[in-house]
Amino acid sequence: AEVAWVRIEGVGEVEYLSIYGKEEGVIDYEEEQFLSWMEEESDGSWLWRMTLVRVTRGMAGLYQCQVLLEDEPVSTRQVLLAVLDPSKVEHSTKYVITKQGGNITLDCTDFEGEDVNWTRLGDKSVVQSGKHLSLIRVDRSDSGIYICSLSGGSKTISLLVEHVPTITPTKPTISQYPGYPSSLSCQVTAVPVPAVSWYRLGSPQGPTMIKSQGDLSMVIDEYRDGRMTSRLIFSNVTQEDYGQYSCNATNMMGQVFATVQLVFSPTPVLTDSSKECCLTGGLLWIVVAAFIVLYSPL
Secondary structure (H helix, E strand, O other), X not given: OEEEEEEEEEOOEEEEEEEEEOOOEEEEOOOOOEEEEEEEOOOOOEEEEEEEOOOOHHHOEEEEEEEEEOOEEEEEEEEEEXXXXXXXXXXXXXXXXXXXXXXXXXXXXXXXXXXXEEEEOOEEEEEEEOOEEEEOOOOHHHOEEEEEEEOOEEEEEEEXXXXXXXXXXXXXXXXXXXXXXXXXXXXXXXXOOOEEEEEEOOOXXXXXXXXXXXXXXXXXXOOEXXXXXXXXXXXXXXXXXXXXXXXXXXXXXXXXXXXXXXXXXXXXXXXXXXXXXXXXXXXXXXXXXXXXXXXXXX
């Protein structure tokens, strides 16, 4: 079985945006606008997600999540996307993206009264008083959640400053015994949304890009406030899997990578996910974002 995201163009007409199959992995047909990935949940199920990059009014319309058998949809769920005029939408949290080195003023003039204070989440001290918060020559350290408040209420603004991605491996070296599951992971911080990929190192032909297929899969946790985590999952480690891997992140600001290695362990290393994997009874559960569930024997 396969899962796909499509956009409905008309009666009987669809545009395929992305598709996932166990052998081919994830294929994005419009990478500059739509990014899809499989995300593993804590209960062992999988979510089929799609992110729309820099939403425009032209993206409004009807989208469909499909489960495919032999290229034919057997189950679908539709999502209607409406793109609204930002000036007419009330947000509990407002997101602001700005370029590094520029100046920006955060606005809180929609509150009545003069006694307005600005604070930053995680810091109780008042950053500035007044309905405007001016930040000069911003850099990454200025990114964060700012709160303007007075006795009548508060408003939250999440400021994201564009910057080259940074990558931090969760653990630079992972050990595992053959025949057991394992995973490599890296935490990525970047604005705007980065494209994350994994490469196998050490080949005479040079780095080889990895795709989700067979016992190997890649998942990305939800991108939020400029951060995400990417994981390379081995459902059954073999001798050929041992070696160095590269986690790469790219956005319009630049590209970076970090290396992680998988090494032999003389004894099995059992994590909570490993134990859960061993108790699944040989079933792979895929839960798509529209909460469609299917299963197939491995």
